[in-house]
Amino acid sequence: MEETLRDIRRAYGDSLRQIEDLRKIGGASMAPLANQIQYYLTSMLDSAQSQGPLPVQYKNLTQVFKNQINSTLAKAFPTGDSVKRLSSYFEQTAGFYIWENALAHTERLTTIANSFAPTQVDFRLENDGIVIKLNPSDQANISACRVEAYKFTQELFKQKSILSYTICEKSELSVELRIRYSVLEDRDISFNVDSLCLNPIFSNYVTTIDALKNIGEHHVVMIDQNANVKLLNSIPDQDTLNSTMIHLPFLFRPLSLIIFGEGSLQAKHAKNSRVELFELFR
Known part of the structure; x- marks a missing residue:
C-alpha cells in the first residue's frame, strides 16, 4: 500500500511539473484548463491518501x-x-x-x-x-x-x-x-493568487479576459494588489494581463472576479492573507 502511494505521489509531482510547463507555454489562455487539471489531480491524490473507507x-x-x-x-x-x-x-x-x-x-x-x-x-x-x-x-x-x-x-x-x-x-x-463541494477545504492546500490565499474550489472557475468580455454587462468584483475591493458592472478597460479571472455562472446573476496576480494551487503559506470569498457573495 505504501509503495503504491509513493508511486501515486511521484506521478502527481511529475504531473504538476507538466502542468507548470503548460502554463508557461500557453500563458493566460491555458490557465483555466491547467487549474482544472491540477484540482482534479489533487482531489484524486487526496482520495488515495485518505485512510477512511469509501x-x-x-x-x-x-x-x-x-x-x-x-x-x-x-x-x-x-x-x-x-x-x-x-x-x-x-x-x-x-x-x-x-x-x-x-x-x-x-x-x-x-x-x-x-x-x-x-x-x-x-x-x-x-x-x-x-x-x-x-x-x-x-x-x-x-x-x-x-x-x-x-x-x-x-x-x-x-x-x-x-x-x-x-x-x-x-x-x-x-x-x-x-x-x-469544497472537498479540499480542510487540506493543506489553497488557491494562491499573488499574496492572497483562497479556497481551492475557486480554481475550477478560472477563465480568460476574452471569455468575460463575451458575457456582456454583469457584476464584476476587482481586487487589486493592495487587496482593495471594487464592485463594477462591466469588465474594465484597464490592463488585466497580470490578473486572474474567475467567473461564477450563477442562475440568478453571473458574477466575475478579477484578482491581481497569477493563481495556482499551492501549499498554504502563513505569509499569505486568507481571503474568504464566500463572504463577498452574501
Missing part, C-alpha cells in the same frame, strides 16, 4: 444510497410525454461526504431543474459534487427558479459549496446544473 466498499449501503437518489429523480422527472429519458451515474471513488450532501441536496436541485421543463435528464454523482445535465424544452421558465436558486446558493455558501450552471449549444441545446 462507500463503495459497503455494497448494501451504497445500494440504499443509489435507490434513494434514483427514487428522488424518478419522482421529479417521471418518464412519459415530457421526459423521454432519465439516467443516473455514480462515481465509485466518491466519498461519504459527497454522498451525504447528494442525499441532502438532490431533491432541491431537481426542483430548480424542473423549471427548464426538461425532455432528457442525466444525473451524475462525481468525486466533488453532483450534476444534472438536461435538455430544456420550449416550456422552460428560468425566471421561475431564480429566487429559489438564490436561496439555495446562499445556503450552499455557508458550507463553502457552489451551485452554478452552464449552457452548451453543440448538436443540441443542453443545460448543466452543478453543485461543487
Whole structure:
C-alpha cells in the first residue's frame, strides 16, 4: 500500500511539473484548463491518501444510497410525454461526504431543474459534487427558479459549496446544473493568487479576459494588489494581463472576479492573507 502511494505521489509531482510547463507555454489562455487539471489531480491524490473507507466498499449501503437518489429523480422527472429519458451515474471513488450532501441536496436541485421543463435528464454523482445535465424544452421558465436558486446558493455558501450552471449549444441545446463541494477545504492546500490565499474550489472557475468580455454587462468584483475591493458592472478597460479571472455562472446573476496576480494551487503559506470569498457573495 505504501509503495503504491509513493508511486501515486511521484506521478502527481511529475504531473504538476507538466502542468507548470503548460502554463508557461500557453500563458493566460491555458490557465483555466491547467487549474482544472491540477484540482482534479489533487482531489484524486487526496482520495488515495485518505485512510477512511469509501462507500463503495459497503455494497448494501451504497445500494440504499443509489435507490434513494434514483427514487428522488424518478419522482421529479417521471418518464412519459415530457421526459423521454432519465439516467443516473455514480462515481465509485466518491466519498461519504459527497454522498451525504447528494442525499441532502438532490431533491432541491431537481426542483430548480424542473423549471427548464426538461425532455432528457442525466444525473451524475462525481468525486466533488453532483450534476444534472438536461435538455430544456420550449416550456422552460428560468425566471421561475431564480429566487429559489438564490436561496439555495446562499445556503450552499455557508458550507463553502457552489451551485452554478452552464449552457452548451453543440448538436443540441443542453443545460448543466452543478453543485461543487469544497472537498479540499480542510487540506493543506489553497488557491494562491499573488499574496492572497483562497479556497481551492475557486480554481475550477478560472477563465480568460476574452471569455468575460463575451458575457456582456454583469457584476464584476476587482481586487487589486493592495487587496482593495471594487464592485463594477462591466469588465474594465484597464490592463488585466497580470490578473486572474474567475467567473461564477450563477442562475440568478453571473458574477466575475478579477484578482491581481497569477493563481495556482499551492501549499498554504502563513505569509499569505486568507481571503474568504464566500463572504463577498452574501
